[in-house]
Amino acid sequence: MIIVPTISEMIHHIKRCPPEFLAPPLLRGRGEIHTESLVNDIFRMLSGNPAAPKRIELSTEKRSKAELSLIQICCWALSHPFFRQIDSGWLNDVFWSQLAAIAALVKPELWVTDEERSEELARMILKCCGYVPAGETPEEALDRFDSVNTVKRMKVIEETRAANERAQAIRRQMAEQRAREAANVYGRE
Amino acid sequence: MMKPVAALSDSERFPLIDDLGFLKELRQDSSAPMFNFGSGDRLTSEKLAQVNDYATRARAQQFWQKGTQPDWLPAFLEWCRATVPAYRSYQPGFLQMPSLRREQIASAQWQYVSDECIADDMLVYNTSGSTGAAMDVLFDAVSQAAWIVQLEAILAADGIRLEGGPGRVSICLVCNQESTLTYASLSTYLRGAGILKINLNPADWREPQDCVCYLEKHDPEVLTGDPFTFLALAEKAPAIHPKALVSSAMTLHDGLRQRLASQFKCPVYDIYSLTECRMIAVARESGVYRLIRPDLYVEILHPDKDEVLREGERGEIAITGGINPFLPLIRYRTGDYGCLRHDNDLPCLHDLSGRAPVMLVAADGRFINNVDVSRALCEFALAGFSLHQRKDRTLEFAAWGEDVSEADIRRVFAKLFGPSVVCKIEIMGAGMPEGKKVQYSSEFSETDVCR
Numbered sequence: 001m002i003i004v005p006t007i008s009e010m011i012h013h014i015k016r017c018p019p020e021f022l023a024p025p026l027l028r029g030r031g032e033i034h035t036e037s038l039v040n041d042i043f044r045m046l047s048g049n050p051a052a053p054k055r056i057e058l059s060t061e062k063r064s065k066a067e068l069s070l071i072q073i074c075c076w077a078l079s080h081p082f083f084r085q086i087d088s089g090w091l092n093d094v095f096w097s098q099l100a101a102i103a104a105l106v107k108p109e110l111w112v113t114d115e116e117r118s119e120e121l122a123r124m125i126l127k128c129c130g131y132v133p134a135g136e137t138p139e140e141a142l143d144r145f146d147s148v149n150t151v152k153r154m155k156v157i158e159e160t161r162a163a164n165e166r167a168q169a170i171r172r173q174m175a176e177q178r179a180r181e182a183a184n185v186y187g188r189e
Numbered sequence: 190m191m192k193p194v195a196a197l198s199d200s201e202r203f204p205l206i207d208d209l210g211f212l213k214e215l216r217q218d219s220s221a222p223m224f225n226f227g228s229g230d231r232l233t234s235e236k237l238a239q240v241n242d243y244a245t246r247a248r249a250q251q252f253w254q255k256g257t258q259p260d261w262l263p264a265f266l267e268w269c270r271a272t273v274p275a276y277r278s279y280q281p282g283f284l285q286m287p288s289l290r291r292e293q294i295a296s297a298q299w300q301y302v303s304d305e306c307i308a309d310d311m312l313v314y315n316t317s318g319s320t321g322a323a324m325d326v327l328f329d330a331v332s333q334a335a336w337i338v339q340l341e342a343i344l345a346a347d348g349i350r351l352e353g354g355p356g357r358v359s360i361c362l363v364c365n366q367e368s369t370l371t372y373a374s375l376s377t378y379l380r381g382a383g384i385l386k387i388n389l390n391p392a393d394w395r396e397p398q399d400c401v402c403y404l405e406k407h408d409p410e411v412l413t414g415d416p417f418t419f420l421a422l423a424e425k426a427p428a429i430h431p432k433a434l435v436s437s438a439m440t441l442h443d444g445l446r447q448r449l450a451s452q453f454k455c456p457v458y459d460i461y462s463l464t465e466c467r468m469i470a471v472a473r474e475s476g477v478y479r480l481i482r483p484d485l486y487v488e489i490l491h492p493d494k495d496e497v498l499r500e501g502e503r504g505e506i507a508i509t510g511g512i513n514p515f516l517p518l519i520r521y522r523t524g525d526y527g528c529l530r531h532d533n534d535l536p537c538l539h540d541l542s543g544r545a546p547v548m549l550v551a552a553d554g555r556f557i558n559n560v561d562v563s564r565a566l567c568e569f570a571l572a573g574f575s576l577h578q579r580k581d582r583t584l585e586f587a588a589w590g591e592d593v594s595e596a597d598i599r600r601v602f603a604k605l606f607g608p609s610v611v612c613k614i615e616i617m618g619a620g621m622p623e624g625k626k627v628q629y630s631s632e633f634s635e636t637d638v639c640r
Binding site: 169174178 | 229230309311333336
């Protein structure tokens with residue numbers, strides 16, 4: 001039987017990320033960690049075949065430093081025993097392709113130091129592999145993920161900013177004499 | 190309150206009218222009043238096409254049947270929820286939507302502007318608050334010009350048609366106030382016809398006979414005014430030949446209607462309208478207001494809860510719809526009360542209240558229009574007030590608001606009603622009770638004034 005961790009357990013695990021996973025990725029001749037090797041090591045571990053040939057092409061030169069850092073943190077997150085119980089097919093298809101957008105919005109170290117970002121990462125990973133944290137219904141899990149989702153939060157901030165700008169534009173126009181003059185043609189009520 | 194000032198050139202006011210000769214003629218006429226303002230409809234060809242479209246639709250549209258909702262309602266509500274910030278959080282289902290009060294709009298007009306609107310197209314009208322606290326109402330040139338389309342619809346029901354065209358004054362808005370904005374304008378929709386707004390107050394004219402002379406010379410097709418203004422006009426007895434008189438702002442009673450109809454030999458219409466949505470209904474006889482716009486859905490709501498009352502039951506009139514994208518209304522409580530009945534398949538408002546004419550009399554016996562009182566009190570930030578006049582002409586005034594003193598109010602009343610006016614004044618700070626924010630009452634009746 002597959003034992004899914006609770007969200008607190010996943011958060012706790014992510015926050016215990018060793019400093020090695022946070023070391024700068026090797027990119028254009030600078031940095032320390034060969035992210036692609038790390039990813040393939042994790043993949044071999046999860047697939048239970050330690051001698052398998054390299055399976056995952058990361059094309060690191062096309063990715064940002066922040067994204068590679070986040071991939072490294074994910075590698076740590078995936079070291080949780082839970083992921084060895086499930087099929088690893090989802091990793092290549094879904095997971096690695098989704099991190100670019102979110103990585104640009106959050107400083108890498110926050111994923112392991114900030115409680116809310118750790119929760120976001122934990123929920124994002126569990127959602128990607130199709131499992132609901134222990135003790136939650138699918139609806140609760142979705143709802144809680146929405147509440148910590150950086151992309152959604154940024155969208156709300158952007159919408160709020162746009163709405164405020166719009167309100168300001170209308171208020172400025174309300175103060176325009178031109179708008180008041182022309183409004184009087186048939187005014188008598 | 191921000192007083193409007195003339196801020197546009199004539200070519201900005203009338204982008205589609207090349208020859209402004211008639212406008213100059215109306216302004217420079219030797220008997221013309223001393224116009225204090227300028228205003229134009231600002232219709233471009235695109236906007237004029239929209240007004241014409243509205244006119245075509247208005248002619249074809251049918252009223253909803255008894256017990257049903259209009260066909261256009263679902264699409265309108267969907268559009269509101271998608272594009273109007275204040276309605277974005279509304280759940281679908283018209284009857285579940287909350288009603289809307291004037292105060293909600295007055296405190297955040299920008300929340301009711303559709304995202305589709307261009308801010309530059311916005312027009313702002315400040316209502317003096319003859320029945321509620323002063324408020325800025327936002328709209329655009331198209332919904333403003335639609336007022337004429339609505340007027341045409343009323344007249345068309347009796348086979349009356351506005352001729353319009355250059356050289357003809359189609360509409361004259363007549364006021365009888367201490368002061369008001371006056372101007373000569375043109376209507377692009379009526380093909381360059383003249384529009385006048387004049388004040389009967391002798392102080393507005395160079396010579397006493399000019400007012401009658403000017404009206405006779407330009408002989409407007411339609412005159413609009415309130416009952417008191419029409420009474421004052423009737424007493425001046427100009428030899429004019431209007432196709433119709435259109436009264437608004439307060440109830441027109443049958444006695445005056447008959448007098449006006451026989452003197453000016455034309456039908457006299459009493460319009461129920463609000464600045465927030467313009468014309469709603471018309472009465473050809475006392476007490477029955479026929480709805481005139483299938484694009485405005487009217488409900489009667491319970492005064493204290495969002496519950497629709499049965500046909501014939503009396504409650505607060507609420508409006509949904511309209512063509513103003515700067516203020517689309519969903520279940521807007523008008524503050525007026527009445528009941529709705531279908532007479533011959535046409536929805537009609539009966540027992541409409543809140544519009545009773547109020548007779549206020551100055552120390553020297555002159556009639557005072559309550560609009561002048563509202564306007565004069567606009568200089569203070571009052572949340573609301575009530576004014577009652579006793580038969581001995583003393584005034585009883587109660588106001589809710591701060592930063593206003595008894596002396597301020599006395600000064601205003603002395604100017605309006607004469608220095609000898611006696612008034613009892615109560616200023617109550619904040620905490621205004623629910624209900625109409627501005628109330629006028631008087632122990633004088635129409636017969637005291639309409640001799």
